[in-house]
Amino acid sequence: MDLTKDAEAAQSALRTMWTIRRFEEAVDDLFGRGLMHGTMHLSIGQEAVPTGACLALADGDYITSTHRGHGHCIAKGAKLDRMMAELLAKETGYCRGRGGSMHIADVATGNLGANGIVAGGVPIAAGAGLAVRMRRQPHAVLSFFGDGAVNEGAWHEGVNLAAIWDLPVVFVCENNHYGMSMAVNKAFRVERLAERAKAYGIPGVTVDGNDPQAVHDAVAEAVERARAGRGPSLIEAVTYRWKGHSKSDKNLYRSREEIDSWRERDPITLFEAAVLGSGTLAEAELERCRDEARDAVRDAIRTANAAPDAAADELASAVYAGGPS
Amino acid sequence: MxxxxxxxxxxxxxxxxxxxxxxxxxxxxxxxxxxxxxxxxxxxxxxxxxxxxxxxxxxxxxxxxxxxxxxxxxxxxxxxxxxxxxxxxxxxxxxxxxxxxxxxxxxxxxxxxxxxxxxxxxxxxxxxxxxxxxxxxxxxxxxxxxxxxxxxxxxxxxxxxxxxxxxxxxxxxxxxxxxxxxxxxxxxxxxADSGRVPLGEAAIRREGTDLTMVATGVMVSRALEAADQLAADGISATVVDPRTLKPLDSGSIVDAVVATGRALLVQEAPRSGGFMAEVAALIGDSPAFGYLRAPIRRLCGLDVPIPYAPQLERAAVPQVPDIVAEATRLVREW
The missing domain is CATH 3.40.50.970 (Thiamin diphosphate (ThDP)-binding fold, Pyr/PP domains)
Incomplete structure (x- = not known):
């Protein structure tokens, strides 16, 4: 799929990236104004990764996500109002207010869940791949994680299980350069995190994570390989987190110049320039994508705000499936 | 079943x-x-x-x-x-x-x-x-x-x-x-059939009148062996095996303690923060409190890592004579 030449695909990618951007900005704003509770991990600047990756997936495919997972949910097809309702602690939220930002899942769209534990989703993805294989299903499983996850034991164990059993899993590393404040060049001896694939006997590639086409192409090839029974792949998508890790971040570990240099490589601006330059979309069509994204996020906030607050009365009976214990 | x-x-x-x-x-x-x-x-x-x-x-x-x-x-x-x-x-x-x-x-x-x-x-x-x-x-x-x-x-x-x-x-x-x-x-x-034992139902392994022993895991058979020896000495013990800790059949435990007025809780795990502390609290929180004729006693593993040498290993967790001695004290002294 050529996202810059196919008008429908280009609009889809652009709408998704703008929706993620506007959703994250709205969350940042609501949070800053004290209208949202808890803590949030925003993915502004990283929109091309989930967008490019999920365009390579089909219905029935699974994803696992991370603490910085709003973009993954949106790209996999989650409903914005139910996401926003969750963040606003509403009964209509995906988790009925019990999970919040770090635990949004949408099992109906194959999203097995964000995860508050770094690399927590990696062995879970291997297991979902095992289930797909044992059930003779045609699906693939895509596991998103950050650079920090690649040094966790769970990552190594999960990738190894997928590798030895040729499971249909695509491991997508969003290398946004920092695990909270720990710089990738201090946390790894390898030049490219994709080099870790060699240790497990699987293909590993590094792509420009600010280019949805590059992400899409690498993921599409890996998904095809997975569906064909040829096992997992590792894709490192190099990108950058514009905002702090979370609300406590004072950006003491990086410079203003560094952040600005990455803002100049805004994945959305670059993609818009590419589709305009190729004549695939006109300015008016870009404008429509932006407007649709803005309106969808506004609607989501309105709908969520009107919903009832999450209720505590069923809490004790919500712990176990199949009724209280 | x-x-x-x-x-x-x-x-x-x-x-x-x-x-x-x-x-x-x-x-x-x-x-x-x-x-x-x-x-x-x-x-x-x-x-x-x-x-x-x-x-x-x-x-x-x-x-x-x-x-x-x-x-x-x-x-x-x-x-x-x-x-x-x-x-x-x-x-x-x-x-x-x-x-x-x-x-x-x-x-x-x-x-x-x-x-x-x-x-x-x-x-x-x-x-x-x-x-x-x-x-x-x-x-x-x-x-x-x-x-x-x-x-x-x-x-x-x-x-x-x-x-x-x-x-x-x-x-x-x-x-x-x-x-x-x-x-x-x-x-x-x-x-031979595929009969289930429901989770959350304790088993009363033996019924007695003088004390109730609640035991888990291998301590169930040790408590039963101790109960046999106690019977020879004129002490009649109930032995409750919770079988599942979560969910816990608190009703059966409380009823058994109500019936005997004494509770001896036996676990292999170390004492501090152990599950029998939860059982003790459950009994203390329940109507069984009013029926107690003696303090609730716990017999637990020592608060030590399990050692290697056989005599040390045996000393680290309750054995049948320990249970007999503790049960006897509980009944004779209270």
Missing amino acids: TSTVDTVRELTYAEAIREALAQAMEADERVFLFGEDVGIYGGAFGVTGDLVHRFGTERVRDTPISELGIVGAAVGAALAGMRPIVEIQFSDFTAQAMDQIANQAAKIHFMLGGAAEVPMVLRAPGGSGTGAAAQHSQSLEAWFAHVPGLKVVMPATVADAKGLLLAAIDDPNPVVVLEHKLLYKQSGQVP
């Missing part, structure tokens, strides 16, 4: 578990086993035995030594429609897998607002008495019982080893089944 006499056979605890695994796999193609050396080796304690020959290497799946990966894969497989049963060779090794047990498996159903279920079973042997020392002998039930979202099962008899496991496999939640290594070779009567 009803069984005709001719369908009841003598099996070992390990064979009873294997029979449950086989019946569950025959009944439901989503059920599969995986873990370290569960295939051709037959399991570190021989529990899975020949199952790989009956069900094949896909459903009786050997894994690398990778406890965190194994349990995580079980969580993922359960979310994606399977009913995995994981064997962890020694319950001590669950420490390697604790994130996936406590942060993932236990919490997913709740965190997701009920939108997903994690129907998986984690079997692991616990307990001392084999000379395996401090990293292969622990009784860790309190760790698991302290995590909302896990169910915790401790089969103390051969029949329960089968019946509780079948119920655990049916359950839509993650269930930790803590088997006891000293019981694997013990024989007992087991019904």
Whole structure:
């Protein structure tokens, strides 16, 4: 799929990236104004990764996500109002207010869940791949994680299980350069995190994570390989987190110049320039994508705000499936 | 659960578990086993035995030594429609897998607002008495019982080893089944059918009038042996085996204490923060408090790692004479 030449695909990618951007900005704003509770991990600047990756997936495919997972949910097809309702602690939220930002899942769209534990989703993805294989299903499983996850034991164990059993899993590393404040060049001896694939006997590639086409192409090839029974792949998508890790971040570990240099490589601006330059979309069509994204996020906030607050009365009976214990 | 006499056979605890695994796999193609050396080796304690020959290497799946990966894969497989049963060779090794047990498996159903279920079973042997020392002998039930979202099962008899496991496999939640290594070779009567022992129902193993002993795991048989000796000395003991710690059949425990007015709580695990502290608090919080004729007493493992030397190992956890002595004191002095 050529996202810059196919008008429908280009609009889809652009709408998704703008929706993620506007959703994250709205969350940042609501949070800053004290209208949202808890803590949030925003993915502004990283929109091309989930967008490019999920365009390579089909219905029935699974994803696992991370603490910085709003973009993954949106790209996999989650409903914005139910996401926003969750963040606003509403009964209509995906988790009925019990999970919040770090635990949004949408099992109906194959999203097995964000995860508050770094690399927590990696062995879970291997297991979902095992289930797909044992059930003779045609699906693939895509596991998103950050650079920090690649040094966790769970990552190594999960990738190894997928590798030895040729499971249909695509491991997508969003290398946004920092695990909270720990710089990738201090946390790894390898030049490219994709080099870790060699240790497990699987293909590993590094792509420009600010280019949805590059992400899409690498993921599409890996998904095809997975569906064909040829096992997992590792894709490192190099990108950058514009905002702090979370609300406590004072950006003491990086410079203003560094952040600005990455803002100049805004994945959305670059993609818009590419589709305009190729004549695939006109300015008016870009404008429509932006407007649709803005309106969808506004609607989501309105709908969520009107919903009832999450209720505590069923809490004790919500712990176990199949009724209280 | 009803069984005709001719369908009841003598099996070992390990064979009873294997029979449950086989019946569950025959009944439901989503059920599969995986873990370290569960295939051709037959399991570190021989529990899975020949199952790989009956069900094949896909459903009786050997894994690398990778406890965190194994349990995580079980969580993922359960979310994606399977009913995995994981064997962890020694319950001590669950420490390697604790994130996936406590942060993932236990919490997913709740965190997701009920939108997903994690129907998986984690079997692991616990307990001392084999000379395996401090990293292969622990009784860790309190760790698991302290995590909302896990169910915790401790089969103390051969029949329960089968019946509780079948119920655990049916359950839509993650269930930790803590088997006891000293019981694997013990024989007992087991019904051939696929009768379940419901989770959350205690068993009254013996009824008496002078005191109630609540015991778990291998301490159930020690408490029963102690009760025989106590009877010879004119002391009549009730023995309650909770069978599942989560959910806990608090009603049966309270009723039994009400009936005797004395409670002796026996566990192999170290005293501090142990599950019997929870049982003691339960009794103290309940109407049984008003019936107590004596303080609630706990007989527990020492607050030490399990040592290697046999005489040290024995000294670290309650033995039958310890139970007899403690029960006698409790009845004679109060």
